[in-house]
Amino acid sequence: MDGMSMLMENEGMAVRPSLDGCIKCTICESACPYAAVTEHFPGPKTVGPQEERFRHGPLSADWSVDYCSGCGICSRVCPQDVRIAEINSRARAQLKEQRGIPLRDQLLARPDVMGRLGRPIRPLFNWAMGTPLVRVPLERILGIHRKAAIPKVAGRTFGQWARRHPVRPAQDRVVYFHGCSTNYFEPGLGRMVVAVLEHQGLAVEIPEQGCCGLPLQSNGNFPAARTYATRLARQLSSIPGDLPVIGSSTSCALMLKREAREILGVEDPALVDVSQRTYDIFEYLRDLHEQGRLKTDFVPVELTAAYHAPCQQQNQLIGKPALDVLALVPGLRLVELDRDCCGVGGTYGIKREKYEISMAVGDSLFSDIRRTAPDLVLCDSETCRWHIAKATGFPVIHPLELLHRAYGGH
Amino acid sequence: MITDALVIGAGTAGLTAGIRLARGGLRVTVVATGEGCLPLASGTIDVLGFAPDAVQSPLGALPGFLDAHPEHPYRISGLAGLEQSLAWFVKTAEPLGYQGDLSRNQWVPTVLGGLRPTALVPRSMAAADLGGGGEVLIAGIRGFRDFHPALLAANLGRAAAAPAPVIQTRAIELDWPGSAGDMPPFRLARRLEDPEIRRRLADQLRPQLGDATAVGLPAVLGRERAAEVHADLEHRLGRPVFEIPGLPPSLPGLRLFDCLRRALLDAGGRLLLGSTALSATHHHDTVGSVTITQASRPVEVSAGFYVLATGGFTTGGIIREPDGQLREPVFGLPVHGLAPGQEPFGDQYLAEHPLDRVGLSTDAQGRPLGTAGGPHAVNLYAAGAVLAGALPWREKSGEGLSLSTGWHAAEAIVGRRREDAA
Numbered sequence: 078m079d080g081m082s083m084l085m086e087n088e089g090m091a092v093r094p095s096l097d098g099c100i101k102c103t104i105c106e107s108a109c110p111y112a113a114v115t116e117h118f119p120g121p122k123t124v125g126p127q128e129e130r131f132r133h134g135p136l137s138a139d140w141s142v143d144y145c146s147g148c149g150i151c152s153r154v155c156p157q158d159v160r161i162a163e164i165n166s167r168a169r170a171q172l173k174e175q176r177g178i179p180l181r182d183q184l185l186a187r188p189d190v191m192g193r194l195g196r197p198i199r200p201l202f203n204w205a206m207g208t209p210l211v212r213v214p215l216e217r218i219l220g221i222h223r224k225a226a227i228p229k230v231a232g233r234t235f236g237q238w239a240r241r242h243p244v245r246p247a248q249d250r251v252v253y254f255h256g257c258s259t260n261y262f263e264p265g266l267g268r269m270v271v272a273v274l275e276h277q278g279l280a281v282e283i284p285e286q287g288c289c290g291l292p293l294q295s296n297g298n299f300p301a302a303r304t305y306a307t308r309l310a311r312q313l314s315s316i317p318g319d320l321p322v323i324g325s326s327t328s329c330a331l332m333l334k335r336e337a338r339e340i341l342g343v344e345d346p347a348l349v350d351v352s353q354r355t356y357d358i359f360e361y362l363r364d365l366h367e368q369g370r371l372k373t374d375f376v377p378v379e380l381t382a383a384y385h386a387p388c389q390q391q392n393q394l395i396g397k398p399a400l401d402v403l404a405l406v407p408g409l410r411l412v413e414l415d416r417d418c419c420g421v422g423g424t425y426g427i428k429r430e431k432y433e434i435s436m437a438v439g440d441s442l443f444s445d446i447r448r449t450a451p452d453l454v455l456c457d458s459e460t461c462r463w464h465i466a467k468a469t470g471f472p473v474i475h476p477l478e479l480l481h482r483a484y485g486g487h
Numbered sequence: 488m489i490t491d492a493l494v495i496g497a498g499t500a501g502l503t504a505g506i507r508l509a510r511g512g513l514r515v516t517v518v519a520t521g522e523g524c525l526p527l528a529s530g531t532i533d534v535l536g537f538a539p540d541a542v543q544s545p546l547g548a549l550p551g552f553l554d555a556h557p558e559h560p561y562r563i564s565g566l567a568g569l570e571q572s573l574a575w576f577v578k579t580a581e582p583l584g585y586q587g588d589l590s591r592n593q594w595v596p597t598v599l600g601g602l603r604p605t606a607l608v609p610r611s612m613a614a615a616d617l618g619g620g621g622e623v624l625i626a627g628i629r630g631f632r633d634f635h636p637a638l639l640a641a642n643l644g645r646a647a648a649a650p651a652p653v654i655q656t657r658a659i660e661l662d663w664p665g666s667a668g669d670m671p672p673f674r675l676a677r678r679l680e681d682p683e684i685r686r687r688l689a690d691q692l693r694p695q696l697g698d699a700t701a702v703g704l705p706a707v708l709g710r711e712r713a714a715e716v717h718a719d720l721e722h723r724l725g726r727p728v729f730e731i732p733g734l735p736p737s738l739p740g741l742r743l744f745d746c747l748r749r750a751l752l753d754a755g756g757r758l759l760l761g762s763t764a765l766s767a768t769h770h771h772d773t774v775g776s777v778t779i780t781q782a783s784r785p786v787e788v789s790a791g792f793y794v795l796a797t798g799g800f801t802t803g804g805i806i807r808e809p810d811g812q813l814r815e816p817v818f819g820l821p822v823h824g825l826a827p828g829q830e831p832f833g834d835q836y837l838a839e840h841p842l843d844r845v846g847l848s849t850d851a852q853g854r855p856l857g858t859a860g861g862p863h864a865v866n867l868y869a870a871g872a873v874l875a876g877a878l879p880w881r882e883k884s885g886e887g888l889s890l891s892t893g894w895h896a897a898e899a900i901v902g903r904r905r906e907d908a909a
Contacts, residue, residue: 107736113677114677119669150762154761155761156519157521222547288796333780334783352783367488367489391761394779395782396757419695
């Protein structure tokens with residue numbers, strides 16, 4: 078590819094050309110929670126805009142880019158709006174394309190496959206993931222760290238429940254994008270989302286839906302990720318009416334909003350359309366509140382809850398709407414945990430060679446949680462919830478679950 | 488999105504305004520494209536260092552300076568407002584232990600061994616004032632490429648900016664446990680939070696202290712636990728230790744950013760980084776909303792008050808179009824300071840350029856002027872380097888002007904809210 082066509086390639090979202098805005102101020106390096114704790118990752122500027130200039134042709138990406146977790150903090154703090162994390166994500170995919178993707182990463186990249194395979198043998202799967210008898214050999218053979226949090230597979234998928242749940246007719250309708258983890262691991266969360274939305278008087282449409290492709294993207298398999306993202310966008314837009322698409326898995330919502338277009342370069346019309354009307358659940362509820370349409374018939378919740386806004390939620394650039402909405406709940410004492418990253422980075426911290434890095438990154442968050450000693454920890458991202466719960470022993474739930482409770486739900 | 492006040496910019500001016508407004512009872516959102524100037528800043532608070540000669544007492548020099556520069560942003564808060572904003576800052580940044588006052592500038596070493604004037608320094612630089620001379624040991628870390636103690640010490644021995652000081656200097660290099668080669672400052676800082684690393688460095692340093700009355704080190708003495716790192720090193724060495732800030736990333740600046748960010752959140756404010764303010768809507772003499780970027784679609788933020796603190800020409804607060812037109816990009820405010828047809832750049836790179844002083848002009852309250860001459864909108868204020876009439880890098884006035892104008896804008900808004908409520 079010649080220089081001009083490489084420049085033109087990303088013209089739509091301008092990932093690569095943005096590196097020319099880099100003034101090497103190092104703000105991204107000092108904000109990167111990974112560079113701070115490991116010498117394997119020299120920092121987002123070094124691996125990103127600096128090395129990207131030299132990446133051309135085969136084997137030009139060096140291995141250190143794989144030690145970027147994709148948390149995206151670098152892009153968020155960059156005063157020049159250089160798309161640093163996105164450059165790195167693409168370089169990682171290039172690296173994987175050249176050197177191949179290990180079996181482990183292929184597996185971790187497909188939570189839907191894991192869920193589908195695990196469900197028929199659920200008791201065995203759940204037992205196996207909880208015992209060192211299996212986890213130690215699994216670490217040796219596959220490279221999945223023995224202490225990494227692996228969720229339990231649920232008996233009935235959310236999709237199965239949803240198929241039997243009649244859509245309550247109402248004037249205002251929304252589409253619910255539940256994601257894989259709600260489907261296979263946390264179907265209860267999905268039911269609470271539906272209950273809270275129906276409580277607002279909304280009709281909730283739940284089309285058949287697959288994986289958004291985010292874990293594939295993070296693990297460098299762009300071709301498969303593009304297929305997944307496009308298929309999902311078409312599934313979600315199968316409900317006519319330009320309805321708001323509401324996600325409760327925050328990283329997957331970001332995938333639809335921006336990453337599939339910006340990082341993967343998918344420009345399928347269905348995705349372009351869906352990306353413009355996708356909302357994070359609390360973003361949507363906050364909008365309702367600002368329009369005076371949010372129900373506030375709360376029962377008091379006498380608890381202290383500490384809220385951690387995960388990276389992918391922050392990367393939506395919507396602020397912290399969970400705090401804004403939960404502030405309406407009487408009795409609730411909210412503590413804002415002012416930490417950027419828990420360290421898990423989706424599937425990053427599950428890997429044998431990265432687990433210790435992941436724990437070191439999360440250490441300050443874990444210390445803050447122990448010091449705060451809340452009744453509950455709140456976090457919008459599932460992999461972060463599992464990681465924080467395992468690391469601290471505190472119960473960690475989606476903030477929506479607490480809102481559900483405040484509406485009198487059980 | 489709805490908020491009582493929207494502050495655009497997360498540098499010193501924006502964060503100052505945000506904290507003051509949040510403490511004044513407003514729901515505040517501070518939005519910025521990224522982290523502002525602070526991670527690159529030295530962490531000192533400059534108020535007036537050169538006017539154009541070296542200033543020994545900002546308090547003494549400021550009245551004459553303001554008379555000579557009636558367009559300077561210091562005019563907005565006035566001398567009393569400046570003093571109040573500094574007192575407010577010292578209290579707000581209490582964990583960092585800022586010291587000094589406007590009656591006397593402190594002369595602190597640069598990483599190249601010059602001396603520069605500043606009004607307030609954090610506790611970690613309290614012993615850095617070499618304006619009266621002294622005998623200091625400069626200790627570097629072998630392999631750390633951004634700090635060269637021999638060069639620094641040699642230049643410091645010749646430094647002539649201060650009033651005839653005699654500075655005796657010696658330079659040594661310490662061996663870092665492990666390798667410091669290619670170690671960025673923030674990782675060194677984090678490692679120094681480990682008492683064992685500090686012990687090993689202090690053990691190397693102690694036999695070399697000689698008659699040194701103070702020890703200068705690169706500014707990598709911890710981030711979150713900086714106070715502990717600094718106190719421990721002073722204790723182990725039995726004499727004052729001071730940091731010398733160098734190339735970015737700058738730990739003293741990062742600590743200040745951490746501190747102000749925390750103060751904003753503690754006051755109930757919101758910080759939204761990564762989002763750029765694009766444009767604004769107006770209804771008659773009032774700004775109705777500002778549109779900011781999000782991950783997919785932009786969103787309108789409606790606020791009662793707006794503070795524009797996007798910085799000057801170097802940080803995109805002022806833009807120069809290819810045709811030479813100067814423009815403030817969010818509100819489309821007129822930019823002052825350059826006559827029509829005037830050449831914006833001089834011949835000498837390091838000399839003053841006409842473009843350096845351009846920015847927004849304001850009314851007495853700090854509201855930027857519109858094309859008609861009066862304030863552009865009744866609910867829009869401007870603060871910091873976006874204002875016309877200053878040469879912060881030459882005057883050494885950057886933090887003073889950002890603090891005083893950010894604080895003043897917030898005071899004006901809080902005052903107006905109080906009046907409205909009464």
